[in-house]
Amino acid sequence: MSIQSAPIEKKVTVRTIRERKGKEPVTMITAYDALFAGLFDGEVEMILVGDSLNMSFCAEPDTLSATLDQMIYHTKAVCKGARLPLIVFDMPFGTYATPEQALESATRVFRETCAEAVKIEGGREKAPIVRKLSENGIAVVAHIGLMPQSVRAEGGYRVQGRSEEEAKSLMEDALALQEAGAFALLLEGMKAEVATRITETVKIPTIGIGAGNGTDGQVLVWSDMFGFFEAFKPKFVKRYLNGAELIRRGLRQYRKEVRSRAFPDEEHSY
Numbered sequence: 001m002s003i004q005s006a007p008i009e010k011k012v013t014v015r016t017i018r019e020r021k022g023k024e025p026v027t028m029i030t031a032y033d034a035l036f037a038g039l040f041d042g043e044v045e046m047i048l049v050g051d052s053l054n055m056s057f058c059a060e061p062d063t064l065s066a067t068l069d070q071m072i073y074h075t076k077a078v079c080k081g082a083r084l085p086l087i088v089f090d091m092p093f094g095t096y097a098t099p100e101q102a103l104e105s106a107t108r109v110f111r112e113t114c115a116e117a118v119k120i121e122g123g124r125e126k127a128p129i130v131r132k133l134s135e136n137g138i139a140v141v142a143h144i145g146l147m148p149q150s151v152r153a154e155g156g157y158r159v160q161g162r163s164e165e166e167a168k169s170l171m172e173d174a175l176a177l178q179e180a181g182a183f184a185l186l187l188e189g190m191k192a193e194v195a196t197r198i199t200e201t202v203k204i205p206t207i208g209i210g211a212g213n214g215t216d217g218q219v220l221v222w223s224d225m226f227g228f229f230e231a232f233k234p235k236f237v238k239r240y241l242n243g244a245e246l247i248r249r250g251l252r253q254y255r256k257e258v259r260s261r262a263f264p265d266e267e268h269s270y
């Protein structure tokens, strides 16, 4: 078996991820329940319980209405399904407005779930929050670039780092968040060359989504990459399966067999 497809056999920790800086890229995926987390166990280094579940699984227009209770519920389920990946909890909008509130929210997450790190969105203005959490034993992934929780303030989703000024600002964010104690950076929706430049400059690993292939790892939303979420497909999403079509094909066959009484046959009856 090639190194690239080798399964992951040991528990992945924050230290494991730190040590991957500049080495073989880290694979990360979202998960929201025990069933799929179990399927992803041993296949990826990191699982993000992302607030994207609010859109892909709850049909909300954006991530802003996700709550701490809702995210804790899903994270508990993911914890039951996956043993090996590092589990990252996505702090929902409005739960980390100040360092004190962030510590209170993240402490609850750590007490009630098996999450080993939290992710927060924001640039250098969030450095005091990252510092507060890191100093209290809570590992932080800092998410910069396109930040879905800012969609209403920004008036939409816009690729970042198109001008030299924006690229410079993103670099300043990355350095400030690293300095504040973030153990990894998530770089979303930015020009690939900007993400590569940030990756080459910072000492902590970068995980990209819509940020080109120069980062230390990649993350995708599982229902996007496996073709279950069909409402829209951003350019950066590669579909590795046509999940929705597989389900529909299975359902059509089931309906046909129910209607014709071919199911259940003897094999599936008592």
Ligand code: KIV
Residues within 6 Å of the ligand: 030, 048, 049, 050, 051, 052, 053, 090, 186, 188, 209, 219, 221
């Ligand atoms: O919530 C989420 O799934 C995310 C990814 C888009 C990185 O934040």
